[in-house]
Amino acid sequence: MGRKNDGQDGIWLSPNADRRRLRDAENARRNRAEITKALSHGQISRRDLVKMGLFTAGGTIVGIGGLSPFVRAQTIGSSSSFGGGSCSQIPTGLPPSPTFGVQPFTQPMPRFDVLVRNPNPFTFLNPSPTAQANTTQQPVDPALVGGRTGLTGPIEGRPPGAAWAHQGFAQFPPQVAVEITTKPVTTNNSYNPGVTSDLNSGINPATPIPPQFHPSFPVQNANRVWTFNGTFPPKLLQVRYGEPVLMRHHNGLTTNITNNGGFGRFTLTTHEHNAHHGAENDGFTGAYFWPNQFYDYHYPWVLAGFRSINTGATDPRAGAPDGNGGINKVPGDWRETMSTHWFHDHMFTFTDQNVYKCNAGMNNIYSSLDRGNEGLNDGVNLRLPSGTEKDYGNLDFDVNLMLSDKAWDQNGQLTMDTLQFDGFLGDQMTVNFAWKPFFNVYARRYRFRILNASVSRFFALALSDNSPFTQIANDGNLLPFTVPGLQQTDQLGIAERYDIVIDFSRYSAGQTVDLVNLQQMASGKLPGPILTVGQAVGGQSCDPAVGSFLRFKVLGPPPQQDQSLNTDNAPVALIPNPVLPTVVRQRSFVFDDRASQDQNDPITTYTGNGQWGIATENTGGTSRHRGGSALLADYGRISSQPGYGTCEEWTLQGGFGWDHPIHIHFEEGQIISRNGQAPSPAESGRKDVYRLRPSGTVVIRMQFRDWGGMYMEHCHNTMHEDNAMLLRWDLDSGTPFLSPLPTPISKPTGVTFQAPDEILPNA
Ligand SMILES: [Cu+2]
DSSP: OOSOOOSOSOOOOOTTSOHHHHHHHHHHHHHHHHHHHHHHTTSSOHHHHHHTTOBOTTSOBOSOTTOOTTTTSOOOOTTOOSOTTSOOOOOTTSOOOOOTTOOTTOSBOOOOEEOOOEEOHHHHSSSOOOSSOOOOEEEOOGGGTTTOOSOEEESBOSOOSGGGSOTTTTTSOOOEEEEEEEEEOOOBSOOOOSSOGGGGTTOOTTSOBOSOSSTTSOOOOTTTOEEETTOSSOEEEEEETTOOEEEEEEEOSOSOTTOSTTSOOSOBOEEEETOOOOGGGTTOTTOOBOTTOEEEEEEOOOOTTTTTSSTTOOOTTSEEEOSSSSEEEOSSOGGGOOOEEEEEEOOTTTHHHHHHTTOEEEEEEEOSSSOSOSSOOSSSOOOOSSOSSSSSOOOTTEEEEEEEEEOBOTTSOBOOOTTOTTOOOOSEEEETTEESOEEEEESSEEEEEEEEOOSSOOBOEEETTOOOEEEEEETTEEEEEEEEEESSOOOBOTTOEEEEEEEGGGSOTTOEEEEEEOBOOSOTTSOOOBOOHHHHHTTOOSOTTSEEEEEEEEEESOSSOOOSOOOSSSOOBOOOOOOOOOEEEEEEEEEEESOBOOOOOTTTBOOSOOSEEEEEGGGTSSOGGGTSOOBOOBTTEEEEOOOTTOEEEEEEEOBTTBOOEEEEOSSOEEEEEETTBOOOGGGSSEESEEEOOTTOEEEEEEEOOSOOEEEEEEESSHHHHHTTOEEEEEEOOSTTOOSSOOEEEOOTTOOEEEOOSEEOTTO
């Protein structure tokens, strides 16, 4: 272990803990909330906190002055035993979230709210979308510019000019417009679940949905929760290959930086995770935009390799539903077909807070292989559980699940301790922003697209009766072969997605079975022990987010026969891995703590006392633990410049007792080995998040092609990402790119550019 246990590790106070300790914890929470608030309002910097003596050199808060609720607490190590009867507990840093006497599994789980797709983007959107950022000027609210009046800024916050123009805008003109606005939360009066009420646990979509984690919990204040379109439940985007989308994202947050309920930042940048798109549409952490601005994201939805493979679009496996039972063939490699994505805020050093405020949605991608229609039998369609009514995109038996742990204060308002630099854990489980709901199912096969949208929590999932299920996808991608007969998932790290098929035909009407979290955590640094189902549902865990969190209630036989692919028994071939060209370069990245900063740009650099960083072979070869030096985030620093059109092998190294789920933007990778061993069947497909495991090393291969610009690599424990385990890598795809690419500097009056702060040697 690199750092001693200083009291920041998981302390889970029982709601029945001695009153003085609870009172101390509440006082400490208040004091810490004041600091969090000042940080989020930009009144103080993390560096100020160090000067004030509130942080240790290691970046953790010192146990003085009522700031740490743990000063007098007994600590529980991450590998501590569960049970022992002494710790029915609550999570790190906060008093227990009240549940107001409400029983779990008493509210229906809402299906996602399907975003409206509008035809004719060029006439639907006003102003019409443009290849380069629209720099039409508008007055800037003085609140955004220190009270100065009379200033103007662009209506679009995208960096201007050719280098940030939509790549391929003329070749792939948008055919669908989606308009979304991130707003303070309010009541949803236009819920579109995309399915009938019997498939949505009886929810009547015409009934307004207030922003509550449970109908008997308080309504969330507008400044505590910020969502896409300002409402619950989370939003679902449905797209298909060959149909470019223009997503116009409006920033509808207030211009008052302090109107955030104590956490979150009003500047936004949206990452479609892990789209194969130009970097101008990738939600680069420094390309954020301001209240009253919009940002046009152009999603061409092409198959990777489209410039060199199947360029004549002759292979029906490379295609998309055409709306009439046929296939619209597209160029590219059919083995690169993707299925389950999500999109979320990526604001520099505030991603954790903004995503935690519920600024996250999901994106289902439909293809000729994965059509969202289980009835169409054309020899290409894999007929995964979905439905048959529509040509594609049936959601009847294809269900998105967004898992996230939350915490709320004594008034039931969403809250967060942003000073938990090791990682923030909530003590309450939500699915689709609903606290411990139930979901009605018919006795047939269902596909669940399960996303871990937490800040720092890992999951391991099982059914409460230990029944088997089948994994069909990992991250965005269908596996080479289904993995049937699983009784629990692998660990599901932050931002990972597992698609699983559960066959409820073994149950009869009136029976229930729960989805259970087996993954105990006592620290945001890494997952602890994985419990058995018996232990997890038996209430033996110290971790209140362990146990049943979603109850399936079986309605009985389905109204129509299940026509989906039988994935219950033997492995079935889905999508083989793409064939990778020869590796031209190897790189290593070490994810470590005790990172340092060698730059001082006030905008592009993480200026605090950073906990986490990344070492490359160019920063001394290894991490500080190994005699090298990990660097804190600076989005003006170019750490790597892989060659356009090449394949590289990257070694991602963790260790020292932490687990980092590493996300590499833009390109899917294949795991070559994990600690020298071949990956498990469930990890043998393409990935975009790689859990390193404590002391783990993962070797992956990726090719870099089709689009260019500045992308990122970071830990997706967003607390680690924001403090400051993130780097920038650039891909130079030729004209119009400059090499090096200048760094965008976002201001309400417009984005300017500056030379990179640094290009690492041999990048
Ligand atoms: Cu991490």
